[in-house]
Amino acid sequence: MLGIRVQKGKAEGLKKYLQKNGMLDGKHKVFGGNSFIYFPLSVEASTWLKRKAKSMGTTLVEKDFEPTPERMLKDASRIEGAARGYDMYGSIAVIEADPAAARKMARALMSVNKNIKTVLRKGGPFSGRYRTRKFVFVAGRRNYMTDGYRENGCEFRFDLRKAFFTPRLGYERKRINELVNDGEKVMVMFAGIGPYAIEIAKRHKKCRVVAIELNKEACRYMRENIKLNKTGNVVCEEGDVNSFVSKYAGFADRIIMPLPKDAPSFLPAAIRMSGQESTIHCYQFCRQDKINKTLAETKKFIEKRGAAVRKMAYRVVLPYSATEVEIVIDLKTKINKI
Ligand code: SAH
Numbered sequence: 001m002l003g004i005r006v007q008k009g010k011a012e013g014l015k016k017y018l019q020k021n022g023m024l025d026g027k028h029k030v031f032g033g034n035s036f037i038y039f040p041l042s043v044e045a046s047t048w049l050k051r052k053a054k055s056m057g058t059t060l061v062e063k064d065f066e067p068t069p070e071r072m073l074k075d076a077s078r079i080e081g082a083a084r085g086y087d088m089y090g091s092i093a094v095i096e097a098d099p100a101a102a103r104k105m106a107r108a109l110m111s112v113n114k115n116i117k118t119v120l121r122k123g124g125p126f127s128g129r130y131r132t133r134k135f136v137f138v139a140g141r142r143n144y145m146t147d148g149y150r151e152n153g154c155e156f157r158f159d160l161r162k163a164f165f166t167p168r169l170g171y172e173r174k175r176i177n178e179l180v181n182d183g184e185k186v187m188v189m190f191a192g193i194g195p196y197a198i199e200i201a202k203r204h205k206k207c208r209v210v211a212i213e214l215n216k217e218a219c220r221y222m223r224e225n226i227k228l229n230k231t232g233n234v235v236c237e238e239g240d241v242n243s244f245v246s247k248y249a250g251f252a253d254r255i256i257m258p259l260p261k262d263a264p265s266f267l268p269a270a271i272r273m274s275g276q277e278s279t280i281h282c283y284q285f286c287r288q289d290k291i292n293k294t295l296a297e298t299k300k301f302i303e304k305r306g307a308a309v310r311k312m313a314y315r316v317v318l319p320y321s322a323t324e325v326e327i328v329i330d331l332k333t334k335i336n337k338i
């Protein structure tokens with residue numbers, strides 16, 4: 001590509017000139033030899049340019065300029081077989097790409113962001129009862145354990161392969177946390193490694209939080225994370241949500257149901273665990289053009305089971321597929337007196 005060569009002592013002046021006139025190419029690296037500096041140009045060669053270069057005591061040259069790391073990253077995510085963006089879990093970056101594209105992306109990522117020590121790629125979708133996913137090692141240190149992953153003022157440690165977790169829900173967890181009043185009794189069904197429960201407990205010291213989780217490994221990390229964040233006001237209950245219905249009947253002021261795959265089928269359990277009045281946050285996958293229908297069905301379902309829906313709102317949390325989104329329905333319910 002076209003560049004311009006200048007003697008070392010004159011490089012600063014030329015750089016300013018090029019920048020001022022929009023001629024410096026920001027996507028490639030400037031480099032230097034013993035006595036010259038080479039700047040990549042964003043303009044084509046022309047007679048005028050040649051003359052101008054000469055008059056400034058510089059020379060136009062054809063050189064292979066290296067792309068900047070930012071540029072490499074952009075190019076890498078444009079490669080066929082790679083999706084844009086990546087997720088950070090402490091020092092681990094997770095990308096979505098086929099093996100060849102993944103290696104290119106990993107190189108670019110590690111040179112742009114020095115905090116990245118490991119690059120993994122997604123090896124499939126979240127699946128099974130525990131909603132876990134496979135990860136394939138791509139570059140750096142072979143490691144699957146988060147270190148220093150922080151979210152909303154809490155730290156979470158876990159092995160990515162053993163339990164569900166996505167940083168993409170970080171904003172949603174913050175939103176819910178801001179709705180909580182201190183002193184509430186909160187039930188987190190499907191609690192995973194504990195992010196909802198621990199973040200709420202950390203911010204609201206008088207809350208009692210019960211976190212139910214089926215996956216033994218997730219529970220092990222949840223207990224570690226409770227200690228790590230000094231949130232003694234969280235109780236981790238290991239097992240199926242339905243097996244805790246009698247223990248926590250009438251318990252909760254607020255119930256969080258982050259299992260979009262089949263949270264609605266646990267609404268009867270949620271109603272039984274609700275106090276006289278409660279707020280329920282029910283996550284669901286839903287076709288984009290069927291949101292209103294889903295809301296109406298959910299309301300009807302709850303009302304059939306003996307609770308009135310006093311308020312209902314929804315928000316799209318994440319895209320899920322070409323036609324589906326993940327929504328959260330925020331409901332205020334009141335148990336009907338018999
Ligand atoms: N709330 C967590 C995890 C959500 S994923 C987070 O935001 O990161 C859903 C979790 O529900 C998984 O960890 C899965 O193991 C758990 N799960 C699935 N079915 C369950 C059931 N019947 N009872 C309790 N937990 C269940």
